[in-house]
Amino acid sequence: MASTRAVPNLAFRRLRGRRSPGEFAAAVRRSAREIGEQVACDARYIGRVEAGEIRCPNYAYERVFLHMFPGLTLADLGFSARESVRGRASRATAGACAAPAPLPGPLPARTPAPTPARTPARGDGSDISEESDVRRRAFMTNSTASMAVASLGIGSGIGGAPAAAAPVPRQVGEAEVSALEEAVRRIRLLDDRHGADGLYRRAAQPLRTAYALLDAGTATRSATADRLxxxxxxxxxxxxxxxxxxxxxxxxxxxxxxxxxxxxxAGDAGLEAHAFCNTSFLARDAGRHREAVRAAQASRHAARDLASPRLLSLLALREAGGWAGLGDRTGCEQSLGQAHTLFERGPSDDDPEWMSFFGESELQALEAQCRAALGDWSAAARHAYRATVLQDPHFTRNLALYRAELATDLARAGFLDEAAAAGHQVLDLMDEVQSSRIQGILAGMVRVLLPKRRTAEVGGFLTRHASTAATARRA
Incomplete structure (x- = not known):
C-alpha cells in the first residue's frame, strides 16, 4: 500500500487569517461552547489541520466548524469527504472516532467547585489523536514500528505504572518519528490539564525509547533525521x-x-533556544539568579534568527525574572520593556509549537513574578489578577498557578480576605491539578495568613486547606 503524503489545508489556513494558531484555537473553543460542544482545541491541533494531517474532523469538530463558518461545507473548509478518509468498511462506525475530552468551563467567581458532570475523568486526556483510520491502520500494520513506539504512549491517565520498554527497530522511519512527535504533544496536553506530579514517572520510559530511536538513527541525513x-x-x-x-x-x-x-x-537553533529558556526558568526557581540571566541571554542569542517576536518576548521575560531575583530593578525594568515591545508585534507563523501557552495572560503572570521578587506586592497582585482573568480555562494548571500566585501577592500586600477567596479558587482546581510547585506556593501563602487565622474568611480557608492537604497525604 502506497503511503499517503499529507497535503497542506490551504483553505483552512486562509480562514484563520491574521490570527495566531493559539488565538484561532481559542475562537474554536468559544464557538463550541455556543452550541453546547466541548472540544480540547489548541494551537497544536490547528497546526495539524493546516498541515493536512487531519483530513477530516470528528463529528464534534465538524459541528463547531460549520457553526463558525455558516454556509460553508467541509469541502469548503479544505477537508476530505469522510468516506474517502475512513474507508467503506468503517462508514457505519465513523462516529466512534471520539472527540477530544471535555474541558472544565470557567470557574464561578465564588468558591463552589465545578459540578462533577463537567469535570474530565483522569483518563480522558489520552484520546487526543485525530488521525484518520487509514493512517492508523497503515501505521499499525508495520510490526517493527508498532513495537518500537509502544512505550511512547503515556497511558490513559495521569497515574499508574510507567510503560514497559519495547524493542527498537534497526532503522527508524516516518512511523517512529510521528509517534515520537505525538508523545510530545500528549505530554504537553496532559500537563496543561493536570500538572506534572502524576505524569513524571510515566514519561521516563518514553524518553528512554526516544533516545534509543535516536541511537538507531535513520538511513541518511534527511528531514526525517532532523525531526527525530x-x-x-x-x-x-x-x-x-x-x-x-x-x-x-x-x-x-x-x-x-x-x-x-x-x-x-543537530544544529537546531530552535531547540537550543527552548532548552536555554527552560534552563533559565529552572535556575530562577532554584535561586540561581545570575545563571537565570545568562541562560536567558544565551537563549535570546540562539533565537535571534528565528523570526518570532513572541519567542523573543518570552525570553526577555525570563531575563527579567533573573534580574528581579538579583534585586536589579533597572535590569528588570529594561527587560520587561523589551518583552512588552516584542509581544505587541503580534504572533507569527514562525512561533514555535511549544509556545501555545504564551499569551497575554502568561506575560502578565511573569511580570507579576518579577514584581513580587522585587517586593512590590500590590503591583504583583494587579498583574497576577490580570493573568487569572485573561487565562483560557483550557490551561487548567496555569489557571491554578496564577490564582495561587495572586493569593500569595494579596496576602503579602495585606488584602487578607481577598487572598483567602483566591486561595479557595485554587483549592477548587486541586482535584484536577497535581503540581508540587503550586502546592508549595499555597503553603507559603498559608504561612503568611496564619497570624490572622481568627478572621472568619482567613480561618475558613486555612481549615479547608488543612483538610485538603491531609486528604492528599492519605491518598
Whole structure:
C-alpha cells in the first residue's frame, strides 16, 4: 500500500487569517461552547489541520466548524469527504472516532467547585489523536514500528505504572518519528490539564525509547533525521519540565542539559533556544539568579534568527525574572520593556509549537513574578489578577498557578480576605491539578495568613486547606 503524503489545508489556513494558531484555537473553543460542544482545541491541533494531517474532523469538530463558518461545507473548509478518509468498511462506525475530552468551563467567581458532570475523568486526556483510520491502520500494520513506539504512549491517565520498554527497530522511519512527535504533544496536553506530579514517572520510559530511536538513527541525513533529533530534544524538555514542576530540580537540570546537547549535535537553533529558556526558568526557581540571566541571554542569542517576536518576548521575560531575583530593578525594568515591545508585534507563523501557552495572560503572570521578587506586592497582585482573568480555562494548571500566585501577592500586600477567596479558587482546581510547585506556593501563602487565622474568611480557608492537604497525604 502506497503511503499517503499529507497535503497542506490551504483553505483552512486562509480562514484563520491574521490570527495566531493559539488565538484561532481559542475562537474554536468559544464557538463550541455556543452550541453546547466541548472540544480540547489548541494551537497544536490547528497546526495539524493546516498541515493536512487531519483530513477530516470528528463529528464534534465538524459541528463547531460549520457553526463558525455558516454556509460553508467541509469541502469548503479544505477537508476530505469522510468516506474517502475512513474507508467503506468503517462508514457505519465513523462516529466512534471520539472527540477530544471535555474541558472544565470557567470557574464561578465564588468558591463552589465545578459540578462533577463537567469535570474530565483522569483518563480522558489520552484520546487526543485525530488521525484518520487509514493512517492508523497503515501505521499499525508495520510490526517493527508498532513495537518500537509502544512505550511512547503515556497511558490513559495521569497515574499508574510507567510503560514497559519495547524493542527498537534497526532503522527508524516516518512511523517512529510521528509517534515520537505525538508523545510530545500528549505530554504537553496532559500537563496543561493536570500538572506534572502524576505524569513524571510515566514519561521516563518514553524518553528512554526516544533516545534509543535516536541511537538507531535513520538511513541518511534527511528531514526525517532532523525531526527525530528535534522531537527527542523536545521530549527531553517536556520531561524536564515535569521534573521541574514536581520539585525534582536536579532531574530537570539533567533533562534540559540533554536537550541542549541534542540541539547542539543537530544544529537546531530552535531547540537550543527552548532548552536555554527552560534552563533559565529552572535556575530562577532554584535561586540561581545570575545563571537565570545568562541562560536567558544565551537563549535570546540562539533565537535571534528565528523570526518570532513572541519567542523573543518570552525570553526577555525570563531575563527579567533573573534580574528581579538579583534585586536589579533597572535590569528588570529594561527587560520587561523589551518583552512588552516584542509581544505587541503580534504572533507569527514562525512561533514555535511549544509556545501555545504564551499569551497575554502568561506575560502578565511573569511580570507579576518579577514584581513580587522585587517586593512590590500590590503591583504583583494587579498583574497576577490580570493573568487569572485573561487565562483560557483550557490551561487548567496555569489557571491554578496564577490564582495561587495572586493569593500569595494579596496576602503579602495585606488584602487578607481577598487572598483567602483566591486561595479557595485554587483549592477548587486541586482535584484536577497535581503540581508540587503550586502546592508549595499555597503553603507559603498559608504561612503568611496564619497570624490572622481568627478572621472568619482567613480561618475558613486555612481549615479547608488543612483538610485538603491531609486528604492528599492519605491518598
Amino acid at each position: 533529533h528535534a522531537s527527542a530534544g523536545e521530549l527531553a524538555i517536556s520531561v524536564g519540565w515535569l521534573a521541574h514542576d514536581s520539585g525534582r530540580f536536579d532531574d530537570a537540570r539533567s533533562h534540559y542539559a540533554e536537550a541542549l546537547a541534542t540541539a547542539r549535535v
